[in-house]
Amino acid sequence: MDWQSLTIISSVLIFCFLENIFPFFNFKSTFNQRTYPNLILGIINITANSLTIAAVLHWIWRQKIWYGFLHYVKLPWLSICISFVLLDLYLYVWHRMMHSFSFAWRFHKVHHTEISMNTSTAYRFHTVEVISSNIPKLLLVWLFGIQPVHLLIYELTLAIELVFHHSNWAIPKKIDKLLSYVIVTPNFHRLHHSQIFEDSQSNYASFFSFWDKIFKSYSYPKYPEKIKLGLSQHTHDLNILKLILLPLKNN
Numbered sequence: 001m002d003w004q005s006l007t008i009i010s011s012v013l014i015f016c017f018l019e020n021i022f023p024f025f026n027f028k029s030t031f032n033q034r035t036y037p038n039l040i041l042g043i044i045n046i047t048a049n050s051l052t053i054a055a056v057l058h059w060i061w062r063q064k065i066w067y068g069f070l071h072y073v074k075l076p077w078l079s080i081c082i083s084f085v086l087l088d089l090y091l092y093v094w095h096r097m098m099h100s101f102s103f104a105w106r107f108h109k110v111h112h113t114e115i116s117m118n119t120s121t122a123y124r125f126h127t128v129e130v131i132s133s134n135i136p137k138l139l140l141v142w143l144f145g146i147q148p149v150h151l152l153i154y155e156l157t158l159a160i161e162l163v164f165h166h167s168n169w170a171i172p173k174k175i176d177k178l179l180s181y182v183i184v185t186p187n188f189h190r191l192h193h194s195q196i197f198e199d200s201q202s203n204y205a206s207f208f209s210f211w212d213k214i215f216k217s218y219s220y221p222k223y224p225e226k227i228k229l230g231l232s233q234h235t236h237d238l239n240i241l242k243l244i245l246l247p248l249k250n251n
C-alpha cells in the first residue's frame with residue numbers, strides 16, 4: 001500500500017475511534033447502518049474518479065502547449081500556497097453552486113440525507129457529482145499549471161479535513177470555535193447539514209472557513225447540540241440503491 005492511501009486510511013481510523021469514544025450526538029442507528037452505504041459510495045467514487053481523472057491529468061502534465069500561470073512563479077513555496085488556495089476557492093464555489101441550482105441539488109442532496117453525520121459521511125457523495133466536479137478542476141489545473149505534487153498535497157490535506165469535520169467527535173466547544181476562524185470544524189459544518197433551510201445555506205467551505213467570511217455565508221452555531229441533521233423529507237436511513245437513485249426522485 002502506498003503512503004497516500006495509508007495516510008487517508010489512518011485518518012479515517014483515528015477519527016472513527018475518537019467519535020466512538022467521545023461522541024457529540026448519540027445516534028439511534030447502528031454502526032453498520034451509518035457506515036456501509038457511505039463506504040460503498042466511497043469505493044465506487046474513488047474507482048470512478050481514478051479511472052476518469054488520471055488520463056486527463058497525465059495529458060495535462062505532459063502537454064507542451066501551455067505551461068500555466070504558475071510557471072512564472074519561481075518560488076516553490078509560493079506556488080504550493082497559490083495552488084492550495086485556488087483549489088480550495090474552487091471547491092467553495094462548486095459547493096455553493098450545488099445548492100444554487102435545482103438540477104445540481106438533486107445530486108448533492110445525497111450528501112445531505114445523512115441523519116447521523118460521522119466520519120464515513122465524508123465519502124457520501126453521488127458519483128455524478130464527484131465526476132462532474134473534476135471537469136472545472138482539471139481546467140484549473142491546466143490553466144494555472146498546478147504541479148502533480150501540489151495537487152496531491154491539497155487532495156491529501158482535504159481528505160483528512162473532510163473526515164475531521166464530518167466526524168461525530170465532540171471536541172471541546174472553545175477549541176472548535178477557535179479553529180473555525182481558519183479551518184472548517186465539526187460544529188461549523190454541522191450547521192451546514194441542518195434541516196433548517198436557512199442554516200444549510202451557510203458554511204459552504206471545505207478547508208479554509210474564511211471563504212464563507214469573504215462571501216458572506218459564514219455562520220457559527222450558537223447551540224450546535226440542538227441542530228437536527230439531514231433533510232426533513234428524509235428522516236430515515238437510506239440504503240445504497242435509494243441513494244444512487246435519489247436524483248431521479250421529484251422531491
Ligand SMILES: [Zn+2]
Binds near residue numbers: 112
Ligand atoms: Zn452542501
Ligand SMILES: [Zn+2]
Binds near residue numbers: 111166193
Ligand atoms: Zn458535509
